Amino acid sequence: MSYVEVENITKRFGDVTAVDDVSFTAEKGEFVSLLGPSGCGKTTTLRMIAGLEMPTEGTIRIDGDDVTDRPPYEREIGMVFQHYALFPHKTVGENIGFPLKMRGVPEAERRERVADVLERVRLPEVMDRSPEDLSGGQQQRVALARALVFEPDVLLMDEPLSALDRVLREQMRVEVERIQREFGITTIYVTHDQAEAFAMSDRVAVLDDGRLSQQGRPLDIYESPDSEFVANFIGQSSQLSGAVGTPDGTPVLETDAGVTFELPQSVAATTGDRLSVFLRAEKLDVSREPTGAANEFPAEIATTNYLGEKTQFFCRLEDGTELIVAKHGFTDVESFEPGDTVYVSVPPENLVVARDPGTDQQSGTAGESTA
C-alpha cells in the first residue's frame, strides 16, 4: 500500500471533464511530478488531493485513510500555490506561523519553529518583513517554509517556479529538491516543464487532456514512452508511420515516407500492423557519406541551427517529411549547407515504437525498449 493513493478520480465541471479516471500513487518520502501541457487537469488533480475540489468520482487515500470527503483543513497537507498566496497583511513570520497558530501552538514556540524553518530554507532575518518586500525567489522560500513548518503528511506544489525568471528557476529547482530531501516529505509537484519534472522527481505521471498517459521514472518515460502523446510531449522527436512487412523474413516497418526501419528485437510485430516510430533528435546520427549503419537513409538539409551546446539539423525526406536531428558538441556546422544530401541513421534499439491509434490492441503496449 502506497502512502498517497489516488484511485480513479474524475472531476467534471458541468460538461467539461477536467480529470478523467486518473490513478497514481506516491510512496512515503517520494517526489512525484504531474506533468502535462496547460489545461490537462494537473491543477484540478492537485486541488482534489488538497481537498479544495471534491472529486466527482474516485477515492483519495493518505497513509491508509480515506480523505476523499474531508475538508482541506482536516487533511494535514502543505500546499505551495502558483503565486505563493502569501498573506499581504501579515509579516513573513506571521505567514509561516499561520498553520501553527491554526493548530494552537503557543506564540513562543511558534516563533522558534518559524525561525528554525527559515534557517532551513536559508532565509534568516526576514521574519518581521512584509512578504511584499521580498524578491520572487525569497517569496518562494517563504511559501515553502509555510507549507513545511507544520510537518504535513504531504507537500503539494502547483507550478511553484513558473513565476521566476530562468536563472532563478534553475537555482530554485535545486533548492526545492534539497529542501524536500532534507524534510523527507512526500511531495506531489505539478509542472508543465519536462526538464523541471525530470530533474526533481523520483517518478513522473504524464497527464493528457484529463487522462493519465503514463507514469514511471523519468528514464522510463523518456526512453520508452508508451504513447504517441508522451513521445511527442517529452523531448524533441519526429514521427514516421507505416505498416509492418516481412520482405526478408524479419519484420520491418515500411514507412509511408519511403524509409524502411529495422525494428528492435523486443517489438512483437506481425505483418500488416500499423506502427509509428519516434525518432528522438539526439539519438539520430548524421554524416556526409553513407556509413552502412543500420536504418540509414538519405535526406536533404533544409536548415541548420547552431545553438552552442548542440546543433539542430532540419532535414527533409524525399516525400517532404521533416526530421530533426540534434548533435551535441558539433563544431563542423559550416560545412553543411542547405540543399546538401546527408545520411541519417538510427540504431534499432534507439527507436521508440508505438502502435497507431485505431488499431485493436491497447495503446501503450507496443513499445518495449531494451534499455
Add this chain to the structure above:
Amino acid sequence: MKKDGELSNGSDTAGSSESTESSGGAPLSRRRLLKAGAGATVVGLAGCLGGGSDGGSSGGDGSSGDGGSSGTTGTATSSSGGDEMADTLRFYSWGGSTQEALTKHLIEPFEEEYGVTVEQSSFSSQDKMLANVRSNPAGSYDVIMPSLSGSYNAVKQDLVEPLRLDNIETWSNLLPSFREYNPAGTGDDTFVAPLYYGTVGMVYNTDHVSGSPPFSWELTWDSEYSGALTLEGFAFVRMFTTALAQGMDPNKMEGDAGSYEEGVKQVYDAMAEQHELVKKYWTSGQEQTTLYSNETAVLGDGWSGRILSLQNDGYDNLQYTIPEEGAYGWSDTFAIAKGSEHRYTAEKFIQFAYRPEVMKSLSPVIGYPPATGATSSDIEALPDFDPTGGERLKFQDQKFKEQHQEDWNQTFEQIKLGQY
C-alpha cells in the same frame, strides 16, 4: 400654498420647483439660458452652504436656474423710463397650485387684455427667491412675489422698486389694514401690493378634541395631547403665537412687569413647556397634510388652505379655527424687482390684479381671502376670511422681529435640544 420661509428642501414641490415656464410662447433664447446658467452657479453655491444633501442627490431646485434675464442689457439704465406698456413681463412666483391658479385667473386674462407676454418662473421658498433676485443681474425679473415677512428683507437688501401708486388706479381697493401695515418701516414709500392673506391658526381633530370654537391657544399646552401635537417649526411664528397665548402683544412681548426681558423669558418658558408635548415641528404644507391626515397629530397649528383641501378629500374630522387670542397673519404680495425694465407694465399688472372681478375668480381657487375688499359667497366661506375687513388680523412687526430674531432662533434651538 406656501408661506413665509417655508422649508425649501423637502417641500412638496421640491421635484418640480423653479421651472422656467413661458406662458404665451417666447421660447427660451440661448442667451437667456446662458444667463440662467450663471444664476444657477450662484444658486449651486447656496446649495453648498446648505451642507449638501443626503446621498449626494440634491434635494431639488438648487441647480435649475430661474431664467428670466434682460434681452437688451444695454438699455437697462433707462429701465423705469417710459410709461408705456411693454411686450413682456417677467413674473417670478410661488410654484405648484398657486402658480396654476395665478396663470389661469390672473395672467392669462391680463395677457389677453393688454397683449403682453408674461414669462413665468417659480420658486419654492422665500429665501431661494430672494437669493436669486439678489444674485441675478438687475432687470432679470419684473414682478416678484415676496411674503410680507420676506418683503422686509427685500427692501433692506434693496431688491425692490417702490410702487408708484398713481399708476395703480385700483390701489384704493386694498383693505385699510394692509394699507396701514408698513412692514419695511420705510416711511413714505410703498413696496409691496398684498394679494391675499391667511393665518397660522389652530387645527384640531374632532375625534380627539372635544368642545367647540372659540378655542384658546391654551389648549396646545394641555398634556392630554402629549405626543400628538404638531406646530410650525419657525422660531418667529412660535414666538408670535406663544406671546398671543400668554396674552401679550406679540410685537412688544412685554410681560406683566412691562419689560421685554421678562416678557420674552415668559414666552421662552412657555415654549419649553409646550415642547415636551410636541411630536414634530412641521416646516412644509406637505408635512402638515401627512401629520394630520394619518392622525400622528390631532392638535396643532397649520394653514387653512391645507386643511380645506383635506376636508375636500373627505377628512371631515379636521377643523381649522382662529383661536380667541388671534393668530399669526401672513400675506403674499406682489413687488417690482429692482432694475425692472417694465416697471410701468408691472404696475398695470398689479392694477389689473386688484380689479374686483379678477380677485373674485382668483381668491377662491387660491383658497385664501383677497387683500382687497372684493367679496363673494365663495370668498366669505374661506376659513381665513375676516368679515371685519382685516382688522382682526395680527401681523408681525418686521423690525421687532429683525431686532430679536437671532436670540429667538438660538433659544428655540436650545429648547429643542433640551438645553434651555
Add this chain to the structure above:
Amino acid sequence: MSERHETRAEDLRPASSQPLRFRVWTAVLRADPVVRGIQVVKRRERLLTVLQAGLGLAWMALFLLAPLVYILSLSFWQRGAGGTIVYEATVANYQEILLQNVDLLGWQIGNTYLLILWQSLKFGFLTTVATLALGYVPGYFLGRTESRYRSLLLLFVVLPFWVPLIIRYYAWILVLGNDGLITTVLGWVGVASNGYLYNDVAVVTGLVQVLLPFMILPIYNTVNKIDDEYIESAKTMGASPLRAFYEVTLPLSLPGISAGSILVFILAVGSFMAPALLGGPANMMVANLISQTFGQAFDWPLASAMAMVYLVVLFAIITVFNRFVGLEEVFDQ
C-alpha cells in the same frame, strides 16, 4: 550646420547613400527656418500639455476652490439689517459658533451649533456602524459569489439611486408612520402604537437605507478582488472557513470597509432630509442648521462660518481616521 541641427536630423541616414530626392528633403529638413519651425511646434505641444493640465486645474479652481474661498470670505463679514451683508471683517461669527455658551472648565456646553454638530457626528457614527453591520454580508456575498445573477444583484443594490431621495424618505414615512406598515402589522397582533416616526431611530433607519449602497459597493469591490488562493491557502493550513474569514478575508477587505465607512460617515453627517423629514423635534443636524441660518435668518456670514467649521471638523476626523486605517491603501487598490 551646427551640432544641434545634426541631432535633429539624426534619424535620417547618411545623405550620400540616399537617392537625390531624399538628399533634397534632408537639406530642406535641416534648414534653419524649418528646424526653428519644428522647435516652435514642439514647444506648442508642450504648451498644449500645460494648457490641458491648466484647464483641469482651472476647472477644479472654479467649481471647488472658488466656492470655498467665497464661503470663507463670507464667513468674515457680518449680517446687516434685513439680511444684508456688512463688509467689515470680523471673527465674531466664529466666536459665536465656537465660544458662545461654552464653559470648558465647568464641562458645560450650551452652544447650539456645537451641540448640533455633535449630534450630527453621533448620527453619522451610528449610521456608519449600522450600514457596516448590514452591508458587510451582502458586499461579501456579492464579492465572492460566482452566480451568474451577480450583475443583476449588483443592479438591485444601485437601483434605489434611481428613486429620488425625497421619495425614499417619504416611503419611510409610510412604513414607520402612524397608519404605516409597521403599526398596522403590529396592530394585528395587538400592539398599539402611535407610529415609529420622528425620533433618532427613524433618522438613522432612513439614513442607513439610503446610504447602504455606499457601504456595500466598496466592500464588494475589495472582497471581489481578494484572490481565492489566499482563502484556499488558509484552509490548507488548517483554517476552518470561519477562521479563514477572520484571519484572511476580513483583514483583506479592510480597505473596502474604511472606504465605505468614510463615504457613509461624510454623507450621513451632512444629511439634510433625513432629520428634516424623519426626525423628531430635537433631531436637527448641522446641514439643517446651516440651511436655516442661510435661508430663514438670512445670515449668510454666520452660515458660512458654520459651514467652514463643519468642513474643518470633518476633515480633521477623516485625517485622524486615515492615521489609523491608512486611506492611501484604499485608493491604492
